[in-house]
Amino acid sequence: MRDELRTQRQSGMPLTDNRDAVQGNTLLARHYKQEMANLTQWINAIDTGQLGDVVQALSNSKRIFIIGLRNAYPVALHLRQQLLQARAQVHLLPQPGQTLAEELVNLAPGDLVVVMAFRRRPRIIRPLLLQLQQLGIPTLALCEPQAQGVIALARWQLCAPLDSVSAFDSYAAANSLINLLANTVLHELLSDGRQRIHQIADLYSQLDELKQR
Template identity: 55%
Template sequence: MIPLNQRLASQYDSLTPQEKRVADFVVDHFDDLISYNSAELARVSGVSKATVSRLFKRLGYEKYKDMYEELRVLRQSGMPLTEPKDIVHGDTLLARHYKQEMANLLHWTTHLQADEFAAAINAINQARHVGVVGYRNAYPVALHLRAQLIQTRAQVSLFPTPGQTLSEELVDYGPQDVVIVIAFRRRPAVIKKLLLLLQGQGVKVVTLSEPQALSIQGLATWQFATPLESVSAFDCYGAAMSFVTLLANALLHSTLETGRQRIHKIAESYQALEELEQR
């Protein structure tokens, strides 16, 4: 499937002046194009609806609705595009955002398998080394998870470190270790290859992704999912951060005595180095 923007670029010079008016508007408003039907697109472009229809037929779509469906699929894959229902005002958006956040939390908490979660926590607790991997939008979640886990146990690393490759970082990982791979939609192609590599090395793997991550199913020892749905263009990672908090707290509770000792030792270092404000 050739993306709409590429179709426009290849056809632009052959368009009529009226069609170019529509094309220019599409290029300038691509991120929220899905919020316009054909009549609205014609109106804001200052052309007739027939011109809009001719343009999209020229671009290879039988009808405007086919282009709309293509953009809808892109939105579901993670591309930040708004939909008609997203155009709201004031506290309506806030109310809908709150409702969606609650729905996301309810979804993953009710689908979480307690025995699998407990097994993953036990493996993380017993592991020689724990690696955390996260790219793109998964990176802040991975960074936060590593920051929480290092409070409870030693040997927790975030990969890859600047200037290094995954191969250099993970070459020594084996059955005694755990790698937590956080990978949300529009994930880099290397993620699937990484999971296969870790599987071959006998490494225990925990994944955190969106529920629709079919391409990496079956490639981890334990696979968990949190919804990313939001009320507008950008995915919401509140549920993912909530899962990270649960995981970190569960690890602390599974090794409470040694975990507390480590937390107190870190606090003593904070004071000795005067790293944090004491207020």
């Protein structure tokens, strides 16, 4: 792929907005087609009624706890940071180097736990979901469509395929799903969400945290 991109650059061919780059049987073309197939699959499979219930839970739960381990940690962090723009009390678990038990002991039915349960998940995911089920804690699982053992243990399930033409899983569909969830929650909480975003923007300015474009 690197050689293909270098050849395009040396020939003066633009590397962006180029339809020819995704034609044929090149690695770049196969990658593009697989990414598009993943996006199409989760969009076609999504249950809009369940999605509405999930958005209500993400909007109205007293607290949200998002759990992500291994490769799912960056996905969990991204969801947390997006939701935090629209509402308060969104927490990421576990903290670095820490266990989960101390964090879960005070969970209540008014809370929501989001478990990132994508494949090659640690063994703790199944007993964690079972425990949350026994406690009556509303739980949303984000996982790949083949994770039937996980799907059965959560109140809500949203699936995103991770298929890739390479050895590494692709989380593009998962992040697209997170983008949809975060934006839908923001629209659900539009008045308060907008006010919160303005307050955050003011703090960015006061703290000089972000470089202006």
